[in-house]
Amino acid sequence: MPRELAVFGILIPTLLPIFLASLLLQGALDWVLGHAGLYRRAWHPALVRLCLLVCIFSALTLVLYS
Structure with missing residues (x-):
């Protein structure tokens, strides 16, 4: 993968x-978790x-660069 995109x-x-x-x-997952009420337990x-x-960004980066 190139290091820069034009x-x-x-x-x-x-x-x-x-x-x-x-x-x-993350925004979509945040919306789903918020409506499911899982943030009340956090x-x-x-x-x-x-x-x-961070987990989503790391997973996408690992998929692309490995």
């Missing part, structure tokens, strides 16, 4: 689209949200 003549790192995709996936819901984002 978008309208601007070079952006490949991790940026991966991060944006992980934000979208000690710190914001920390759970951050951990989910």
Whole structure:
């Protein structure tokens, strides 16, 4: 995989689209978990949200770069 993507003549790192995709996936998962009421059982819901984002981003990065 190339390290940079050319978008309208601007070079952006490949991790940026991966991060944006992980934000979208985390938002959808956050909505599902919020409606299911699972955040009421968490000690710190914001920390759970951050951990989910890190796990999703790491998984997408590992899939793409391995």
